[in-house]
Amino acid sequence: MDNADASRLAERTRAEFGEIDPLFGEIDPFSAIIRTTQLPMVVTDPRRHDNPIVFANPAFLRMTGYERFEVTGRNCRFLQGPGTCPKSIARVREAVRAERSIEIDLLNYRKDGSTFYNALHLNPVHAKSGTLQFYFAAQLDVTERYRLIREREAANEALQEALAVKTTLIHEIDHRVKNNLQMIAAMIVLQSQRIPDPSTRASMLDTLQRVEALGTVHRRLHQSESASRFDIADFVRDLVADLVGATGRSDIRVELDLASAVIHADKSVAVALLLNEIVTNILKHAFTEGRPGTIAVQVAAGSEIRIVVEDDGIGMPEAAEARSTFGQSLMGTLARQLGARLTVASAPRKGTRVELILSG
Structure with a gap:
């Protein structure tokens, strides 16, 4: 299409689009706003063959690098290129066919071949009778957003x-x-x-x-x-199995109620040594002289991690004796290192109950 053809097509469209006020013969304020806005806009006419552009504002021309006569009368697909997503193109075509609005980002091409991401907002314009008259497309260069992504x-x-x-x-x-x-x-x-x-x-x-x-x-x-993370429950399962198995005794039952309780790996060594001392002490002192019994271990996780080790053995030794052992001293040291609360008391089953509470 040459300059003269493009001008004639634009002139035929102006009255329909409302660029000239029919009463005063002056530029319509709405049309003036569209021309001066920095938001690229085009209008296409689906009543003409191939739905050509009949209006493009200066912002659109600046964004694409084309002159007005180079875009007027052409379908917008000239902005597409080999990198434009075929699925996105199909979605736009379907929206045009169905006469419905669509918002979509397209990779488009400027006149000089450079690419830009175009945020397209395409809307059909119907007359009062419901007849489709135009498609109005507002566009925005969002290349910078994609670069940041x-x-x-x-x-x-x-x-x-x-x-x-x-x-x-x-x-x-x-x-x-x-x-x-x-x-x-x-x-x-x-x-x-x-x-x-x-x-x-x-x-x-x-x-x-x-x-x-x-x-x-x-x-x-x-x-x-x-x-960097250590699950106490998995460790307890292994530790208790290893320690009880090492005794060679089949008359010591194990009851486990273990919820996943994850702590930072920095705490893992202290927790492991502390639990080892607790279970080892029970195996040494709770089931003497071949006494059978049960070790129950519970791990619960919430705002704090709660570990309870309980047996139904002979019960706690005298307090003075307990304080004198290296194991008890080590347990106290490890609990302080963890910032944990450690309590040792008689269990409901007449054995010993050890409770350890620490932060995750």
């Missing part, structure tokens, strides 16, 4: 990659620590076999159990998807 996605991807590397390294450290603890445990076993004094040998075996508890912690951390 891409930058944020790239930054998130880089952060995720860095986190994955960090997690892998920490897991590798946990794996190596676990292996080293296994070597230490093996050396303790060998050394204990050479010690003739029963009390010294028993003390060495107590240390062995503490080392093995630490090994269980690092095994759990190595297997965990997160290198």
Whole structure:
């Protein structure tokens, strides 16, 4: 279409679009606003072949780089290119066919071939009779928004990659620590076999159990998807099974009521040692002389984490005796390190009840 044809088409459309006030012969205020606004706008005429543009305001021309005569009389698809999403184009075509509004972002092309993201708001304009007369399209260059989204996605991807590397390294450290603890445990076993004094040998075996508890912690951390979080419930399940199994006794029952209770990995070692001492003390002192019984462990998570270990054994030793043991002293030290509340009392089943409350 040459300049003369474009001008004639524009002139034929002006009266219908309302650019000239029929009473005063002056520029219609509404039309003047559309011309001067910084929001790109076009009007198309579906009554003409191929629904051509019959009006484009200066903001649209600035956004696309075209002259008025280059867009008037053409379908808006000239803004599309190889990168424009076919599904989005199909949605626009369907909206035009159905004579309904649509809001959609399209990748469009300027006259110079550069691309921009166009936030299109397309609305049909009907006469009072209901007949479709025009399509009115307001548009906005939102390329900057997409650039920021891409930058944020790239930054998130880089952060995720860095986190994955960090997690892998920490897991590798946990794996190596676990292996080293296994070597230490093996050396303790060998050394204990050479010690003739029963009390010294028993003390060495107590240390062995503490080392093995630490090994269980690092095994759990190595297997965990997160290198910074530690689930107490999973650890308790392993610890109790290992300690009771090590006694070789089948007459000690275990009751577990374990809710997932996640703490930061920094607390895992102290919690593991503390629970090891609690369960070990019960196995040593509650079921003496072949007395059968039950160990019940409950883990509950809420605003605080509550761990209860209870038995139905012979009951608590004298308070003075309890304070004199290394295990009791270690338990108190670990509880203070965790900022936890630790109470030891008689259990309803006439055994011992130990309750540990700590923050997550």
